[in-house]
Structure formats: structure tokens, C-alpha cells
Amino acid sequence: MKKYDVIIIGGGPSGIVTGVTAKKKHPEKSFLMIKKEEKGLVPCGIPYIFHDLESIDQNQMSPKPFVDAGGEVLVDTAVKLNTIEKTITTESCKEFSYEKLVFATGSSPLIPKFIEGYDLEGVEYIKKSYSYINSLKKKTDAAKNIVVIGAGFIGTELSEQLAKCKDKTVSLIEAEPHCLYRAFSVDFAEKADEIVKDAGIHLYTSHKAKKFVGEAGKVKGVLLSNGVTIDADVVICTIGYVPNCNLAKETGIELDDRGTIRVDNYLRTSVKDVYAVGDCSQTIGFITGRTDNIMLASTATAEARVLGNNLFCINLLRHFAGTLSVFSTEINGKVFASAGAIEQTAVDLNVQFVTGEAQDVDRHPGKLPGASKLIVKLIVSPGNGEIIGGEILGGKSVGEMINTVSLAIQKAVTVYELISFQVGTHPLLTTSPTKYLLIKAAENAIENIKNKKESC
Amino acid sequence: MKKYDVIIIGGGPSGIVTGVTAKKKHPEKSFLMIKKEEKGLVPCGIPYIFHDLESIDQNQMSPKPFVDAGGEVLVDTAVKLNTIEKTITTESCKEFSYEKLVFATGSSPLIPKFIEGYDLEGVEYIKKSYSYINSLKKKTDAAKNIVVIGAGFIGTELSEQLAKCKDKTVSLIEAEPHCLYRAFSVDFAEKADEIVKDAGIHLYTSHKAKKFVGEAGKVKGVLLSNGVTIDADVVICTIGYVPNCNLAKETGIELDDRGTIRVDNYLRTSVKDVYAVGDCSQTIGFITGRTDNIMLASTATAEARVLGNNLFCINLLRHFAGTLSVFSTEINGKVFASAGAIEQTAVDLNVQFVTGEAQDVDRHPGKLPGASKLIVKLIVSPGNGEIIGGEILGGKSVGEMINTVSLAIQKAVTVYELISFQVGTHPLLTTSPTKYLLIKAAENAIENIKNKKESC
Numbered sequence: 001m002k003k004y005d006v007i008i009i010g011g012g013p014s015g016i017v018t019g020v021t022a023k024k025k026h027p028e029k030s031f032l033m034i035k036k037e038e039k040g041l042v043p044c045g046i047p048y049i050f051h052d053l054e055s056i057d058q059n060q061m062s063p064k065p066f067v068d069a070g071g072e073v074l075v076d077t078a079v080k081l082n083t084i085e086k087t088i089t090t091e092s093c094k095e096f097s098y099e100k101l102v103f104a105t106g107s108s109p110l111i112p113k114f115i116e117g118y119d120l121e122g123v124e125y126i127k128k129s130y131s132y133i134n135s136l137k138k139k140t141d142a143a144k145n146i147v148v149i150g151a152g153f154i155g156t157e158l159s160e161q162l163a164k165c166k167d168k169t170v171s172l173i174e175a176e177p178h179c180l181y182r183a184f185s186v187d188f189a190e191k192a193d194e195i196v197k198d199a200g201i202h203l204y205t206s207h208k209a210k211k212f213v214g215e216a217g218k219v220k221g222v223l224l225s226n227g228v229t230i231d232a233d234v235v236i237c238t239i240g241y242v243p244n245c246n247l248a249k250e251t252g253i254e255l256d257d258r259g260t261i262r263v264d265n266y267l268r269t270s271v272k273d274v275y276a277v278g279d280c281s282q283t284i285g286f287i288t289g290r291t292d293n294i295m296l297a298s299t300a301t302a303e304a305r306v307l308g309n310n311l312f313c314i315n316l317l318r319h320f321a322g323t324l325s326v327f328s329t330e331i332n333g334k335v336f337a338s339a340g341a342i343e344q345t346a347v348d349l350n351v352q353f354v355t356g357e358a359q360d361v362d363r364h365p366g367k368l369p370g371a372s373k374l375i376v377k378l379i380v381s382p383g384n385g386e387i388i389g390g391e392i393l394g395g396k397s398v399g400e401m402i403n404t405v406s407l408a409i410q411k412a413v414t415v416y417e418l419i420s421f422q423v424g425t426h427p428l429l430t431t432s433p434t435k436y437l438l439i440k441a442a443e444n445a446i447e448n449i450k451n452k453k454e455s456c
Numbered sequence: 457m458k459k460y461d462v463i464i465i466g467g468g469p470s471g472i473v474t475g476v477t478a479k480k481k482h483p484e485k486s487f488l489m490i491k492k493e494e495k496g497l498v499p500c501g502i503p504y505i506f507h508d509l510e511s512i513d514q515n516q517m518s519p520k521p522f523v524d525a526g527g528e529v530l531v532d533t534a535v536k537l538n539t540i541e542k543t544i545t546t547e548s549c550k551e552f553s554y555e556k557l558v559f560a561t562g563s564s565p566l567i568p569k570f571i572e573g574y575d576l577e578g579v580e581y582i583k584k585s586y587s588y589i590n591s592l593k594k595k596t597d598a599a600k601n602i603v604v605i606g607a608g609f610i611g612t613e614l615s616e617q618l619a620k621c622k623d624k625t626v627s628l629i630e631a632e633p634h635c636l637y638r639a640f641s642v643d644f645a646e647k648a649d650e651i652v653k654d655a656g657i658h659l660y661t662s663h664k665a666k667k668f669v670g671e672a673g674k675v676k677g678v679l680l681s682n683g684v685t686i687d688a689d690v691v692i693c694t695i696g697y698v699p700n701c702n703l704a705k706e707t708g709i710e711l712d713d714r715g716t717i718r719v720d721n722y723l724r725t726s727v728k729d730v731y732a733v734g735d736c737s738q739t740i741g742f743i744t745g746r747t748d749n750i751m752l753a754s755t756a757t758a759e760a761r762v763l764g765n766n767l768f769c770i771n772l773l774r775h776f777a778g779t780l781s782v783f784s785t786e787i788n789g790k791v792f793a794s795a796g797a798i799e800q801t802a803v804d805l806n807v808q809f810v811t812g813e814a815q816d817v818d819r820h821p822g823k824l825p826g827a828s829k830l831i832v833k834l835i836v837s838p839g840n841g842e843i844i845g846g847e848i849l850g851g852k853s854v855g856e857m858i859n860t861v862s863l864a865i866q867k868a869v870t871v872y873e874l875i876s877f878q879v880g881t882h883p884l885l886t887t888s889p890t891k892y893l894l895i896k897a898a899e900n901a902i903e904n905i906k907n908k909k910e911s912c
Contacts, residue, residue, distance in 0.1 A: 013890050021899075045821050045883045052884075058823035061890075298881045298889040305895065306876050318876060326880030337880055365501050367514035370852075396826075399885025400856040403894075406878060407860055411867045420762045420774060422862060424782030424793055425754045427501045428508075429855025433754035434469050434517075438859075439761065443477075 004032040006311065007088055007098040009078045009247075011035030011063050012043065012128065014278025014300035015104035019066040021308020029312075031071040032098075033063055034090060038075050039130040043297050046126055047157035049137060051164040056134050081251045083271045100273050100311055103248055103261055104304070107241035107279035107295055112149070117212030122219035124236045126154050136236075140165075143233035147171045147222045149209050151179040153329050155238035156196060160331050163200045171202040171230050173209050173222065183327045184336060185343040185355075185377065188391050192336060199332035202230075209235075241295050243280045256282045256291050265320045267307040275311070277303045286322035286409070287341055287388060288349055294325045326406045328399050334372075337402035340409045341379045341389030353379050353388065354452055356415060356445025362395050364425070364432030374398070376437040378405070378415065380445040382452050385414035387442075397429065404438065415442035415449075460488040462767065463544055463554040465534045465703075467491030467519050468499065468584065470734025470756035471560030475522040477764020485768075487527040488554075489519055490546060494531050495586040499753050502582055503613035505593060507620040512590050537707045539727045556729050556767055559704055559717055560760070563697035563735035563751055568605070573668030578675035580692045582610050592692075596621075599689035603627045603678045605665050607635040609785050611694035612652060616787050619656045627658040627686050629665050629678065639783045640792060641799035641811075641833065644847050648792060655788040658686075697751055699736045712738045712747050721776045723763040731767070733759045742778035742865070743797055743844060744805055750781045782862045784855050790828075793858035796865045797835045797845030809845075810838050810908055812871060812901025818851050820881070820888030830854070832893040834861070834871065836901040838908050841870035843898075853885065860894065871898035871905075 006022060008015045011033055023031050041049075045059040053059055063073050080089040087097045109125035112118050124136050140146060140162060148159045151174035159172040174181070178189035179196055196203050204224060211223040212235055221229045243260045254262045254270035260283065261269055261276035269276050276282075278300035285292035302323075309316040328337035346353045356378040363371040372395030379389030390405035392398045408418065419442045425433040462478060464471045467489055479487050497505075501515040509515055519529050536545040543553045565581035568574050580592050596602060596618060604615045607630035615628040630637070634645035635652055652659050660680060667679040668691055677685045699716045710718045710726035716739070717725055717732035725732050732738075734756035741748035758779075765772040784793035802809045812834040819827040828851030835845030846861035848854045864874065875898045881889040 013888075017890050042821050042883070042888065044881070044889075045824075048824060048883055052825060053821070053823060059821050061821075296889075298879050298892070301889040301892075302876050302878045305899075309875070316872060316875070324878045326878055328880045328882040328885055330882065330884045335885060339880060365498050365509070365515050365517075367509060368501075368504060369508060396852055396885060397856045399880070399882055400853045400860065402880045404856065404860045404863055406880060407863050407867075407869070410878060411863075411869065413863070413867065416772060419765070419772070420758050422758050422780045422782055422866060423754050424784045424795060424855070424858045424862060425500070426784040426786065426793075426855055427498070427504055428786045429784055429791060429852060432469075432498065433500075433752075433757040434473050436754070436757075443761075 001087065001095050001097055003097040005029035006031045006100045006102065007096060008033045008102040008104055010104035010106055010278070011040050011073070012104060012106045012278060013297040014304040015102070016063050016066055017301045017304035018102055018104060018277055018308045019063065019071050020069055021305055022311045023066065023069040023071050025309065026312065027070060032096060033066060033071060033073045034076050034078050035063070035073060036075070036077050037130055041128055041130050041133060043128050046128070046133060047154060047161050049133060050140060050158060051161040056130065056137060060130070078247060081247055083251055083274060086273065100275065102307070103274070103276040103280050104278050105244040105247070105280045107243050109237065110240040110242050112237055112239060115209055115212060117214050117219065120212050120214040120219040121217055122234050123212055124234055126158065126236065126238055139234050143168065145169045145231040145233050147173060147230055147232040147235045149173050149222070149235060149237045150239035151203070151205070152182065152238060153180065153327065156180060156192070156331060157329060158236065158238060159196070159201045160199050169202065170200070171204065172196065173207050173224065174205045175208045177206050179203070179205065180336065183325070183338050183342065184391055188336065188377070188393055191393060192331065195331050195334050241279065245280050248276065248280070258291050258293050265318050266310045266314055267303055275307055277307050284322040286324040287351060289322055292323065294323050296325065298326060299323050321410070324406060324409055326402060328402055334393065335395060335398040336393050337398045338391040339389060339402050339406040342391060343379065346379060346389070351388070352382055354382050354445055354448035356380055356441040356443070356448060358437045358440035358444055360431045360435050360437055362397055362431055364427050364430070368427055374431060374437055376441045378441045378445050380415055380449070382449045385416045385446070385449060386412055387415060387418070415445045418442040419446070457543065457551050457553055459553040461485035462487045462556045462558065463552060464489045464558040464560055466560035466562055467496050467529070468560060468562045468734065469753040470760040471558070472519050472522055473757045473760035474558055474560060474733055474764045475519070475527050476525055477761055478767045479522065479525040479527050481765065482768065483526060488552065489522060489527060489529045490532055490534050491519070491529060492531070492533050493586055497584055497586055497589060499584050502584070502589060503610060503617050505589060506596060506614060507617040512586065512593060516586070534703060537703055539707055539730060542729065556731065558763065559730070559732040559736050560734050561700040561703070561736045563699050565693065566696040566698050568693055568695060571665055571668060573670050573675065576668050576670040576675040577673055578688070578690050579668055580690060582614065582692065582694055595690050599624065601625045601687040601689050603629065603686055603688040603691045605629050605691065605693045606695040607659070607661070608638065608694060609636065609783065612636060612648070612787060613785060614692065614694060615652070615657045616655050625658065626656070627660065628652065629663050629680065630661045631664045633662050635659070635661065636792065639781070639794050639798065640847055644792065644833070644849055647849060648787065651787050651790050697735065701736050704732065704736070714747050714749050721774050722766045722770055723759055731763055733763050740778040742780040743807060745778055748779065750779050752781065754782060755779050777866070780862060780865055782858060784858055790849065791851060791854040792849055793854045794847040795845060795858050795862040798847060799835065802835060802845070807844070808838055809835050810901055810904035812836055812897040812899070812904060814893045814896035814900055816887045816891050816893055818853055818887055820883050820886070824883055830887060830893055832897045834897045834901050836871055836905070838905045841872045841902070841905060842868055843871060843874070871901045874898035875902070
């Protein structure tokens with residue numbers, strides 16, 4: 001039986017980054033990655049396979065950096081784990097022993113078994129699988145009427161891409177009152193609704209899919225909770241993901257209340273020498289310290305860097321205050337981004353907050369070509385002025401601007417500090433220095449803190 | 457004699473932001489701004505008047521937000537100050553008394569009196585004056601051969617804009633070995649040289665202007681230190697700015713060794729109730745704590761917010777570690793930005809450093825439309841891993857990305873922290889989460905710290 005120092009199950013972003021980081025740190029150790037399919041996909045690039053990219057192959061993600069660093073890759077599926085003997089067995093009956101084992105098994109689409117007709121032909125998902133998406137692309141290419149269920153990031157981005165394709169009718173169904181409702185405060189989410197509609201998508205918010213209507217085993221439409229039926233050649237469900245933790249569970253590795261593998265700050269599970277990273281591992285929410293269900297490649301890779309550096313010993317201390325969701329997306333040319341708390345989550349968690357808001361254009365003077373309107377909202381703790389969340393809507397620059405907010409939250413920056421924050425500005429690139437929006441929003445938050453009556 | 461609670465001399469960015477901030481905070485106080493010209497200009501937008509903007513009026517900056525807040529504006533020039541009587545007299549013989557006086561007098565172009573022919577007709581400057589620039593624009597419109605002296609930001613941006621105009625030959629002369637040499641390490645500055653040349657500018661680095669050659673009192677060419685003469689209908693000198701401190705000096709207000717008005721952390725001068733903010737006030741360098749000569753609208757407005765909040769009492773404590781230069785510019789479609797230390801300044805100041813570098817494209821997958829190559833360099837103190845500088849070259853997103861670096865420097869973030877920094881990424885907006893460049897550069901810096909031999 002071949003022994004590896006490290007075996008990683010999974011070849012997504014967290015598996016690759018863990019492997020590359022740890023292998024570079026320990027070139028003398030042997031590493032094996034077991035992944036299900038030869039070809040992988042950039043997970044967040046999947047929606048763009050449906051229009052903007054010329055082919056699925058432009059969205060491939062490969063473990064090449066890991067292989068280049070000296071890691072080995074086996075295309076197979078791990079089916080049995082013995083944590084006493086420290087061995088792992090694959091579907092093709094190969095057996096290996098390990099010193100350290102990493103679960104980087106990711107997540108799979110939630111199948112809506114609670115909706116009648118979920119098992120009809122033509123009811124599809126966004127699986128992070130090259131072969132599956134390749135075949136789905138052919139189906140959507142041939143379809144005229146497509147219904148997407150769930151207006152989170154993936155559903156909204158996918159709908160936008162499909163709506164860009166010629167001669168398709170795209171409908172997007174969302175049970176919540178707005179698109180992107182988990183990531184943005186209501187005023188921002190309302191703007192997302194408008195932009196989605198402007199993109200030519202038929203948007204049904206506050207509507208549930210009651211039944212997938214079929215004919216001869218094949219989906220023909222979606223019956224909504226209001227009694228209306230929408231024609232559908234293909235239905236794509238993007239209503240969430242569930243962690244791939246079956247093997248861990250069978251092996252007796254402890255899961256948390258959300259079904260993900262419980263880990264400590266260093267991604268160590270309840271079993272010695274077994275680690276879990278990415279979507280399959282526990283997330284602790286930044287504000288509450290409770291378990292959370294954030295599944296993002298960016299979060300996964302941040303964990304993977306921690307793990308890669310600390311796999312053989314705790315070498316890089318992690319003062320971990322929990323996982324912050326940082327989201328960004330572009331819909332029909334408008335960029336939405338958020339980091340940390342939004343108004344709804346703050347209310348749900350009984351966290352007192354004020355907002356600080358500001359808007360302007362992202363050039364100065366605003367007549368310069370390429371200017372977009374920019375809107376910033378900060379969510380701020382009134383007790384000490386600490387920034388606990390931020391949302392930005394505007395042009396392309398928002399994608400990086402949110403990372404300044406993200407760093408501010410992670411470093412517990414207050415609005416009192418932020419107002420004298422030294423920024424770089426340029427006519428062709430940013431708002432003017434007199435009105436740099438993170439600062440103007442901080443000023444507004446300070447006003448609102450002053451005016452806020454203590455209510456607890 | 458009319459008395460104002462606050463009189464601000466100057467209507468540039470620092471004057472306006474001081475006025476707006478303080479007036480909003482103290483609506484009951486009376487404010488007067490004395491400014492030289494009716495119409496003002498967005499200072500950093502001036503180069504774009506020469507091509508990208510349709511007219512100079514698109515680059516106007518007005519004190520309207522100050523007036524809207526209830527401030528008064530007088531177009532006049534302050535000529536005499538009595539700090540005992542607390543009165544100020546203007547060129548048109550008006551006299552006012554004040555409780556608080558703010559110098560926001562800005563800076564003026566350095567006139568190269570050391571170059572023969574500097575006083576010829578057609579030797580021009582980038583003055584922050586509407587009427588002057590309006591007339592200069594007419595002169596450059598009529599000129600065929602234009603020579604710009606000094607390849608700092610303004611000279612480089614101006615040359616790029618002039619070179620976009622039809623039928624002009626634009627030459628740019630720089631005494632240093634590269635363009636933007638004070639703001640970027642040599643490898644970045646070399647790339648700036650290439651981009652400047654690609655923009656069709658005749659670039660002469662490591663060349664000095666020895667003489668402005670004239671005929672009948674009008675400039676006809678520039679004689680370089682190597683003996684070559686370049687034809688010129690107009691010569692524009694952008695070799696630096698000097699603070700406008702004559703009135704302060706005459707009044708006996710203390711200046712520092714660089715000729716700017718000495719101030720404390722709260723912009724208070726040596727004379728009670730007299731303040732100075734922006735280009736005319738002292739700058740303390742972030743790394744050394746020595747006087748520095750940073751003149752940026754972004755820096756000026758950061759100071760102005762501090763002053764506006766603390767004009768009547770110290771209400772917002774400022775833990776001031778000095779002014780960080782944060783620069784960004786776009787030349788011929790490529791964006792350059794830097795914050796804090798660069799290699800040359802670190803060497804000059806005997807600051808030990810390692811660099812951390814990384815490059816990739818700013819989309820993921822990289823085949824997505826609009827992708828630009830992105831290069832990041834961090835300058836890091838090897839002692840504790842603290843980030844003391846950063847430089848980024850790439851597309852538009854660089855303009856905001858540098859502000860994350862800027863915040864990291866201001867909050868003393870280390871590369872050890874940065875490698876588990878939680879970021880937001882998106883296919884259409886950023887590098888992939890597996891390779892987010894600030895993190896990759898931090899990882900590279902950690903490698904370089906390990907490999908660095910102690911040399912002091």
C-alpha cells in the first residue's frame with residue numbers, strides 16, 4: 001500500500017490552494033489529490049460559460065500549480081476511510097495510507113425534493129462538474145423557454161447570461177421579496193430587481209415554484225404558488241448547496257448543526273490528522289461566532305492558506321474572528337458588492353446599527369468618459385463606530401473597493417478613523433478626493449450615531 | 457468691520473472640505489471663504505481639459521457645497537493679516553475680523569529661473585487657475601510642437617492628453633532616469649516609460665532642459681543637456697510646486713524647513729487661532745516622521761476633514777502617523793498606483809525591506825472580456841512583516857485596489873495577517889480567489905523574509 005504524507009480529497013479551489021501552499025512549504029513530503037473528474041471548472045465562472053465565454057474550456061480549472069509543485073493527482077472517488085489505520089480506499093479499489101488527510105470535498109446543489117416533479121427530465125442544477133455543465137450547456141442552447149429557480153448570485157448571474165443569448169425567454173423565480181436578498185439590504189436589492197428586469201429577464205419575486213409540470217417524463221413548465229404556469233423546456237434550480245460530508249459522517253467525524261465538518265481555527269476536525277476545508281467545513285459567522293453557512297471560493301481559499309501553512313504544526317497563528325462574507329457580482333453592467341453585515345442580518349441577530357450612506361459618480365469631474373453612479377452604504381455599530389458591514393453599487397471599480405471595506409471590517413476600523421483615512425484618487429479612476437465615498441459614508445454614519453436614540 | 461467666526465483663505469479642495477465639514481458641524485457660526493477667482497478647477501482633472509473633456513467647464517470645481525451649507529464666498533485676495541487684532545485685509549481694501557483663520561492657500565508651479573529663457577513668451581505652467589488654463593488651452597490648440605518639462609504625474613498625464621490631439625508632436629523631458637520616478641520602483645517606472653512611448657510621446661529621460669531657445673522674445677525650442685534642440689511652439693514646465701506661504705511668512709507665522717506652514721496634528725500653526733491645511737501646510741512623512749513635501753488633493757482633503765471636525769475644540773482625536781502618499785494614474789489605458797514606500801525611498805532612508813510580488817490577469821478565467829494583466833509589488837519590513845508600501849499596475853480596478861493597500865499600511869497590517877485576509881472576488885471583476893494578488897504578493901514576501909540574510 002502506497003503511503004502519502006498528505007492526501008487531499010477534492011480538487012476544487014480549497015483542495016488546490018491547500019495542496020499548493022503545503023507542498024511548497026514542505027517540498028520533501030509526498031502529496032496525493034484524489035479528484036472525481038479529470039477536468040475541473042472555476043466555480044464562480046460557471047454562469048459565464050452560458051454566454052460570455054466562447055467555450056467551457058475557457059473556464060477550466062486544473063490542479064496544474066499543485067502538480068508543478070510536485071503533487072500527484074488521481075482521478076477517482078474516495079469511498080472508505082479508516083482513521084485508525086489511517087487508510088483511504090477509492091471506488092476503483094485502490095488503497096493508500098496517509099499521515100494527514102484533508103477533506104476538500106466541496107458542496108453539491110440542493111435538490112428540491114419538496115417540489116413535485118423535481119425528478120422530471122429537464123430539471124437541472126449548477127453542479128460544479130465539467131461533464132455535467134458541458135451537457136447542460138447543450139440543453140440550454142437547444143431550449144427556448146428557461147426557468148431559473150432561486151435569485152441568489154448563481155441564479156441571477158445565470159439568468160443574465162441566458163437572457164443575453166438570442167431567442168430565449170428566461171424567467172427567474174425567487175421566494176424572497178427581492179433578488180440577492182441574503183447579500184444586500186432592501187434598497188440595494190430593489191435596485192438589483194430593476195437591473196434584472198432591464199436585462200430582459202422575467203422576474204417573479206415573492207413567488208414559489210409549487211410544481212414542475214411534466215409530460216411524458218419531461219418538464220414542460222413551472223406552476224407558481226399564485227397558480228400561474230410558466231412554460232419551460234429546461235428548469236435550472238439554484239436554491240442552495242449542501243456540503244459533501246457523507247464520507248466524513250460515515251467515518252464518525254463530527255459534524256456541526258448545519259451538517260458541515262466541525263473544525264477548529266486551524267481546520268482540524270474531531271479526529272487527529274484529519275482536516276476539512278472549504279464548503280464541506282464548518283463556518284463561524286463573523287458577527288455572532290455562531291455556525292454559519294457561507295460557501296464561497298474566496299472564503300474557502302482563505303481557509304486553505306491557513307491550513308496549507310499549518311498542516312504539520314501551528315506555525316502561523318490565526319486570530320480568527322469568524323468568516324466574513326464578501327460578495328460581488330455584475331448584472332447587466334452594474335456591479336453589486338457587499339461585505340459583512342447587511343440590514344436584514346443585523347435586525348435578525350438583534351445587532352444595533354446605524355447606516356452611513358453616500359453617492360456620487362466614480363470619476364471626477366463626472367463628465368469624464370466611462371463614469372458610473374456609485375452608491376456606498378456602511379453598516380456601523382453605534383457603540384464604538386466600528387464598521388460591521390458595507391454595500392456598494394456602481395461600476396467595475398466596486399469589485400476592488402469592497403475589499404477595502406472588507407479589510408476595514410477585519411481590522412475593526414471605526415468610522416472615526418475612516419474619516420481621516422488617506423486615499424488615492426484619480427480623475428479617470430475614482431470619485432473626487434473631496435467626496436471619496438467611503439469617507440463620506442463614514443461622515444454620514446457619525447451624524448446618524450449622534451442622532452440615534454439609545455434603544456437598548 | 458464685519459466679523460466672521462471663521463475665515464478661510466483659498467477655495468481649493470482643502471478650503472472647500474474644511475469649510476463644508478466645519479460649517480455643517482457648526483451651523484450657527486459664520487464662515488467666509490476668500491478666493492482669488494470666481495471659477496475654480498478640479499486640480500487633478502486639469503490634464504484632461506487638454507483632450508478627454510469637451511470643455512474646461514466640465515472640469516470646474518465650485519464652493520457650492522460650502523455655500524449650500526450657509527458659507528459666504530468673496531472673490532478677492534487676502535493681502536494683510538494682523539494676528540493680534542485678528543483682522544484680515546484684502547486687495548480691494550475690505551477688512552474683516554475673525555475668530556479662527558484658515559490658510560488653504562495651496563501651491564503654485566515652480567518657475568525654473570535657473571534655466572535661461574524661462575521668461576520667454578510661450579513658456580507655460582500648469583497653474584490651478586481657470587483663466588490661465590483657459591488661455592493655455594487655446595495656445596496648445598494652436599501649437600504643433602509642444603515640449604513638456606518634467607515627467608511626474610502632471611507632466612506625464614498632460615503629455616498623454618496632448619499626444620491624443622491630432623497633428624501635434626509632443627516631447628517629454630525628464631532629468632531622472634524614468635517617468636514617475638518618485639512614485640514607483642524602477643521596474644514599474646520602466647514600464648511607464650514604455651507606455652509613454654507607446655502613446656506617441658517623444659520621451660527624453662535622463663535629459664535636462666539646458667536652455668529655452670527664443671526668437672523675438674518667443675520660445676522656439678528647448679536645448680537639452682546633450683546638445684540637441686527640440687522645436688517648440690509651447691513649452692510647459694511641470695517640475696514641481698511651491699507652497700503659497702508669502703502672507704503667512706510676512707505675518708510671522710512659523711514655516712518649516714521646506715517653506716510650508718508648520719502645523720501640529722490638528723493643523724494648528726504657531727499662532728493661536730490660525731490654521732493651515734493642504735499644500736501650504738507642513739507634511740510629515742509616514743515612515744520617517746520627518747518633514748516631507750507631499751502635495752496631493754487626497755492628502756489635503758484628509759487634513760481638511762480633521763481640521764473641519766476640530767476647528768473649535770479637539771473633538772476627534774487623531775493618532776497621526778504621518779502622511780502616506782497614495783498615487784494613481786492612467787496612461788494610455790494602463791493604470792499605475794502606489795502607496796507608501798517604494799524601493800528607492802526605502803534605500804534612501806536606510807529602511808530594510810523585502811518585496812513581495814505577484815502577477816496575473818484581473819478576471820477569472822482570464823479569457824473573460826476586458827481582462828488586463830495585473831502586477832502587484834508590496835514593500836515589507838522584514839522585522840515584523842509590516843507592509844510599508846505597495847505598487848500596482850493593471851487595468852481600471854487598480855484605482856481602488858491601491859486603497860486596500862493604503863488602509864493596510866495605515867493599520868499596520870502584516871503579510872502574515874494578509875495571507876488569510878478574506879477577500880471578495882468575482883470572475884468579471886477580479887483575479888481568482890486562488891490567486892488574489894495582494895495575498896500572493898504577501899506569500900512571496902514571507903518567502904523573501906525567510907531567505908533574507910540579516911544585514912543590519
